[in-house]
Amino acid sequence: MIDTDLYCVKILVRGIVQGVGFRPFVYQEAVKNSLTGWVRNTSSGVEIEICGTRKCVEQFLHTLQNNPPPLARLDHIKVTETHPNGATEFLILESADSESQFLPVSPDISICEDCLRELSDPNDRRYRYPFINCTNCGPRFTIIKGIPYDRPNTTMASFDLCPACQEEYTNPLDRRFHAQPIACPECGPYLWLEVKGQRVAEREDALQKARQLLKGGAIVAIKGLGGFHLACDASNEKAVRALRNRKKRSDKPFAVMVFDLSRVEKIAEINEEEKAILLSRQKPIVLLRKKKDARVVQDVSPDVDTIGVMLPYTPLHYLLLEPGEGFPEVLVMTSGNLSEEPIAYEDEEGLTRLQNIADAFLLHNRPIHMRVDDSVVAVSAGGFLPIRRARGYAPDTISLPFHFPPILAAGAELKNTFCLTRERYAFLSHHIGDMENLETLNSFVEGIEHYQNVFKTVPEVLACDLHPDYMATRYAEARSERENLPLIRIQHHHAHLASCLVEHQWDTDDPVIGLIFDGTGLGEDRAIWGGEILVGGYSGYHRRFHLEYIPLPGGDASIRKPARTALAHLWHAGIPWEEHLPPCSALCGDELTLLHSQLKHRINAPWTSSMGRLFDAVSSCIGLRHEASYEAQAAIMLETICDPKETGTYSVILQEDEIKLGTLWQEILNDWLAGTPPSTISAKFHNWVATVALYASETIRSETGINTVACSGGVWQNRVLVQKAKTLLEQHGFRVFFHKIVPPNDGGLSLGQAAIAGWKATKRNG
Structure with missing residues (x-):
């Protein structure tokens, strides 16, 4: 019999409940309510046993559920009645470990x-x-x-x-x-400062000497929370240019850090939602509209009207940036790496890899176990827009709408993340980077091993992209063979669609309309897809519309050559290459001759339906960018100049399953030849893309009755397009999903791979 004078319960709490002040919170609430018993950490969460009057126990449970500590996240609370344990006070017990449990x-x-x-x-x-x-x-x-x-x-x-x-x-x-x-x-x-391999100062003296170096125009490598930053004065043109040259990063924007919000407002336009994100406990880099009179050299973010800004998130940052006479108000604070490599995070690694970039190193002796880069976010019409999910957000769990077996999804080549699942949790990794070198592959493998260890998960199923040459795919293939695990290959754009559905807790296999616009993904016909309008769910999809195929000279190498892509579009549309056209004037005569031969004879010119490459081509055709030093540079410039007041568009032609492009190109060139401003052409093109999304969705709705649209793929980082498409689709009665938890780019792809693999594995086994 249970003692009628005492009401005793055992409580199991799962979620983020360790390292966030949860046990002292429980202790204080138990003492406040005159309860006896205990609390302890376990590998699966926090266990609590309490005894007291029913009223006091119920009050305790109410506070636990409704007012936990600010950093805690309670995913599940199980309460069962139990017998009194004879305790006379409330205690915090030693942690209990279990090999099979996780949290x-x-x-x-x-x-x-x-x-x-x-x-x-x-x-x-x-x-x-x-x-x-x-x-x-x-x-x-x-x-x-x-x-x-x-x-x-x-x-x-x-x-x-x-x-x-x-x-x-x-x-x-x-x-x-x-x-x-x-x-x-x-x-x-503690801190110390090294210059030319010599330790020159420690503790406060090291900090002050580092500040003096920054003030004098030096580049300082700073070991921070998840790795090294490279810092310099953002108002010093010589310092910023030196950093670009040494880091081998010609145009891609740098992030900056400032001491407080008042200094953010000196360099950028900022709304209330952006303020809230800047001040949030995650402290990500936030893309803001740059002020014309900002005291930041143009070379910090050339050719774009935005700037990535973050506030200090560690005590070291606050001390480093504190206002002082002559000290720069804005510091470039960029990842400590050479372009395309992972961020350096260990002392020797940083000193070796960054020795030709940094003039000095501000170091400390708290080891970093897992490198994590800064997160990047923006605010769009769709709301919070994650662009790079890392520090502050990873490895926060994502709830799955289904219970899946343990899965490891390897992700894609660019902006790689991997994803582990267990029960109804998805552990989406921090940003790994572009899988183009051995250093990034090693970081990828280290990350997988760490996640498996921390979350006590051994995958039973592997998932990967269809592309056979991706390093992530090769890793999954090798592991599948080595461990005799089933490997599920998943089409790139199907994974994008599923990723968006998981975010929105889509808990059926009912199909939706997928507007999947990106740069590159291998299609089932071995062409390079990217302008895809799908109908489907987790179990499969139908490719209802796609951009008309054009030959892509050089394949993936064309990402760096928008002029070549533009001329391929014009060639396919039957439009002569006249020398006054911007992409023609961007190439010499020999290049034009070779390109024409390459297209005519289809030499290394795979077919593509890429929306990303279409944006690049338009950018080149109106004279904005003919060669890109980083991914999507030409498309970003096209977005930057877009006239927000222009409402005109170009003709949309849907023919059977294709979105035809010939008329689009004729109309764009007619505008250009007539002297129409590039800002107007950009706006009309953005309006055309949004109208394509609407017309195709309306066609599918008339055929199927489907009214839900999911927007995924890297093109949906374009905030102008998001605003236009959202407005059009919602005005015509569609329910529209945009990404708000994981990036729409390939950084969110592994989540979709995991969901599709989980669905297929579950159905296959049951």
């Missing part, structure tokens, strides 16, 4: 207001300490080696706590109770 892990969190206040307080023992943190902020994912999330399982294990820190760490009423990275100047990590 979500918190991403790294930017410094909280309490720690920031202590950082600036001369009377506080952590005054100006660059590694100040508590249970509400600081490193998490980048220092975790395993779970439960206890100090011995982090890179802080080698730092023995001083008596003062030990007292805080063991006091359930203290803000730093079991804050695993807890440290102070007496017992924790």
Whole structure:
């Protein structure tokens, strides 16, 4: 019999409940309600056992469910009645580990207001300490080696706590109770500065010397939370140009960091939603509209009207950027790597790989276990728009609409992420990068091994892209053969569609209309797809419309040559290459002759339906960009100049299953020859794409009755297009899904691969 005088329950809480102040919160609420029992971390979450009057237990449960700590995320709470255990007080027990259990892990969190206040307080023992943190902020994912999330399982294990820190760490009423990275100047990590291989300063002196170097125009490599940054004065043209030259990054925009919001407002236009994201605990890079009079050299973000801005997210950043006489208000803060390589994160690696870029290194001795780059986001008409999902967001779990077997999806070649699933959780990795070199492949493999370890998941099914030459595909093939695991190959654009559906918790296989617009993805007919309008769900799809095929001279190499792509479009449309046309004048006579022969004889010129390459071609045809130094540069310039007031469009011709392009090109060139401003042509082209989306969707709705549209693929990073398409589709009664959790580009692709593989594996086995 259960004691009628006491009401006792056992509670299991799953979600992000470790390293976020959850146990002290439980302790304080239990004491407040005169409850006895215990709480402890386990590998699957937090277990609680409480006894008291029914009223007090119910009050405790209400607070637990409705007002948990700010960083906690409660995914599941199981409450069962139990017998009294004879406890006379409430205790916090040692953690219990289990080989088979797992729980979500918190991403790294930017410094909280309490720690920031202590950082600036001369009377506080952590005054100006660059590694100040508590249970509400600081490193998490980048220092975790395993779970439960206890100090011995982090890179802080080698730092023995001083008596003062030990007292805080063991006091359930203290803000730093079991804050695993807890440290102070007496017992924790410290800074030092190296110049030309020599340690020249330590601690505060190192910080101040680094500031002086930045002030004087130097490039400083800074070891931060998830890896190295390369920093310089964003108002110093010579410094920014030197950084570009040394990093081998000719045009791609740099991100910048400023001390506070008032300084953001000096360089960029900002709305309330953008402010909220900048100030959020994730502190991502936010793409903002650049002010014309911003005191930032043009070379920071050339040829575009946006600038990527972030606020300090670690105490070190705050100390480094604090206002001072003559100190730059805006610092370039870009990833510590050579272009196309992963961010450096270990000391020796950073010193070796960045030695020809940085003039000095600001280092510290808190090891980073998992490299994580900065996240990049924007605000569009579709709302929050993730572009690169990394620090602050990864490895936050994504709920799956179904229960799947453990799956590893390998992702794609560009902007790679991988995805692990377990039960109804998807663990989408942080941004890995473009899988074009051995360094990135090694980072990819390290990441997979770490996720499997932390989330205690061994995949039973593998998923990959159809493209046989992707490094990620080859990894999946080799592992499938080595471990005798089933491998499911998934068409690229089908994965994009599924990724968007998972985000929106689409919990059936009912088909939707998929507007899947991107640059490159291998089609089932071995052509390069990219302008696809699909009808389908998780189990399969039908390709209802696609952009008319054109030959793509040089294949993937054409990504860097918009002029060649433009001339291929004109050649296919039967439009003569007249020398006054911008893409013709961009190439010499020999290049034009060779290109014509290549197209005529179909030499290394695969067919493509790519929407991304169509944007590139239009950009070149109106004289904006003929050669791209980074992906989508020509398309971004086309978006940048778009006239927001222009409502005209070009003719849309849907013929059987094709979106015809010949008339589009005739009308664009007629406008150009008539002297129509490029901004007007850009706007009319964007309107044409949105109208294509509408007309095709209306045709499919009339055929099938389907009224839901999912928009995915890298082209949907174009905020002008999102606004126009959203408005048109919603005005005509469509329900429209845009990405808000994972990127629409290939950074979200592995989530879709996992969902499709999970669906197929589940149906095959049951």
